[in-house]
Amino acid sequence: MSKVLARRGRRSAYRLVLLQAAVAGCVSLFFFAMWGVQYGLSALAGGAIAVLPNFVFATLAFSHSGAQASGKVVRSFFLGEAVKLLLTIVLFSLAFGLMKSSFMPLFVCYLLVLIVPWTVPLHFKQN
Numbered sequence: 001m002s003k004v005l006a007r008r009g010r011r012s013a014y015r016l017v018l019l020q021a022a023v024a025g026c027v028s029l030f031f032f033a034m035w036g037v038q039y040g041l042s043a044l045a046g047g048a049i050a051v052l053p054n055f056v057f058a059t060l061a062f063s064h065s066g067a068q069a070s071g072k073v074v075r076s077f078f079l080g081e082a083v084k085l086l087l088t089i090v091l092f093s094l095a096f097g098l099m100k101s102s103f104m105p106l107f108v109c110y111l112l113v114l115i116v117p118w119t120v121p122l123h124f125k126q127n
Helices: 001-033 037-061 071-098 104-125
Strands: none
Touching: 001 037, 001 104, 037 071, 037 104
16 A cells, blocks of 8 residues: 555646756746747756756655655655755756856746646646
């Protein structure tokens, strides 16, 4: 039973990450079409900064489930959140340090992707 719960949670989390990636791609294409390659790449970097850490969190956080493994569940969530935060910091540093990204498209796409989980009840039917 606990494996089923972990699998169901992981599947829902991956669906959310996939939806976030789709939003990031659409926003990046919009910036590319309206303002050119530099803005499109900056928006894509902002989307990646939001999506990649969320994927890592989903993978780590839903690795355990069940009452027998409650300590492992808590540790995996804390580890997932810590890795997510550190990865976000590293990716922002890389985007501004190596890529010389434009500020506005990067943060617009980053924030739009972060808003996606708030709208999930509108997109997914609960099973």
